[in-house]
Amino acid sequence: MTEHSANPLTSLAIAPEKTSMEVQEKGETIEILIRRHRVTNVPWIAGAVIAAIVPLVVFSDFGHAYLGLTDILDLFSDTAILATVAIWYLFIAFFALQHALEWFFNVLIVTNERFVDLDVRWPFYRFVAEAHFSQVQDVSFRQGGFAANIFDFGGIFVQTAGREQNIELTKAPNPAMVHDKITDLVQDFHRKSRTKHH
Amino acid sequence: MNIPILPQGFSLDMADVIRILEHVFVVGFLLILLLFAVQKVQQVRLLNRFLNTTFAPVWAITTWVFLLAIIMLGVWYALVYIL
Numbered sequence: 319m320t321e322h323s324a325n326p327l328t329s330l331a332i333a334p335e336k337t338s339m340e341v342q343e344k345g346e347t348i349e350i351l352i353r354r355h356r357v358t359n360v361p362w363i364a365g366a367v368i369a370a371i372v373p374l375v376v377f378s379d380f381g382h383a384y385l386g387l388t389d390i391l392d393l394f395s396d397t398a399i400l401a402t403v404a405i406w407y408l409f410i411a412f413f414a415l416q417h418a419l420e421w422f423f424n425v426l427i428v429t430n431e432r433f434v435d436l437d438v439r440w441p442f443y444r445f446v447a448e449a450h451f452s453q454v455q456d457v458s459f460r461q462g463g464f465a466a467n468i469f470d471f472g473g474i475f476v477q478t479a480g481r482e483q484n485i486e487l488t489k490a491p492n493p494a495m496v497h498d499k500i501t502d503l504v505q506d507f508h509r510k511s512r513t514k515h516h
Numbered sequence: 517m518n519i520p521i522l523p524q525g526f527s528l529d530m531a532d533v534i535r536i537l538e539h540v541f542v543v544g545f546l547l548i549l550l551l552f553a554v555q556k557v558q559q560v561r562l563l564n565r566f567l568n569t570t571f572a573p574v575w576a577i578t579t580w581v582f583l584l585a586i587i588m589l590g591v592w593y594a595l596v597y598i599l
Contacts, residue, residue: 326569326570326571327571333569333586334569336569336570337567337569337570338566338567338568339566339567340566340567340568341566364583393534394534394538395535395538397593397596397597398538398541398542401589401593402541402542405545405546405549405589405591408549408582408585408586409545410588411555411582411585412549412552412556412582415578415579416556418558419556419559419560419563419575422571422575423563423566423567425567427567436566436567438559438563440588442555442559444562444563446566447534456521466597489573
C-alpha cells in the first residue's frame, strides 16, 4: 500500500496524507480510511436544492397567481417575511451542514494495528468503537440491491471475539477491494506477531 | 379585540396580534438556529480533534460563518424594530 490519497473528500483513502487520530498510538499508521460512497449524498443534496427552490416559487408570478398565498402574505410585514425566508435558508444550510458532517466523520479507519469506527448522528450522538487485529475473528462484505450494484458499494463487517463491539460500515465504496486490503493487513499483523514471538 | 387580561385603556386589534406572532415566530426560530449553530461549532471542534485532516479548517470556518449569519440576522431584525 504505497499509494497515498491526498484528497480529503474521497470516500476511500489508502494511506491518507496529513490525517491523524486523537487516539493514534506511537508508531501506528492509518492504512485505510473509508466513508460511505459519495453517491449516498445525492438524496440530501436533492432535498436541499428542492427546499431552496420553494421560496423562489412561492414569491414568483406563478406563486402569486396559482398558489393563492397573496392574501395570506399581505397580513404579514415585509420584515417578517424577509426574516422568515432568511431563516428558511439558514435551516437548509444547517440541514446540509449536518449531512455533510455525518458523511465526512462517519468513518471506518484501519490502521496497521486495529480498526477504529467513528459514528456521528444528529444531533449530539458520537460513538467510537475500536477492535485490535488480535481480536478479529472474521472480516466480510455484503453487497445487495440495485443502487449498490450500479455504484459498487456495500457493507464491510468486522466480527470480533467474545462480547467485543462489532465494527461495520455500510455503503462503503468498492467493498471487495476494501475487504481484500483489510484481510491483507490483518494477515500481515498476525504474521509479524508470530515472527516476534519465535 | 377585547382581551380581559389587558389593563384598562389598552386594546389589541388583529394587526397587533399578527405583529406579536411574527416576533414570537422569528425570535423563536432564531433562538433554535442559534442553539444548533453553537452545538455545531462545538461538535466540529471535537470531531476535528478526533480525526484531524486537511479539511478541518474548512469545517471550522463553515460552522463559524453559519453562527455569524444567524447572529447578524438577529441583529438586523432587532435594529429594524428598534430604529
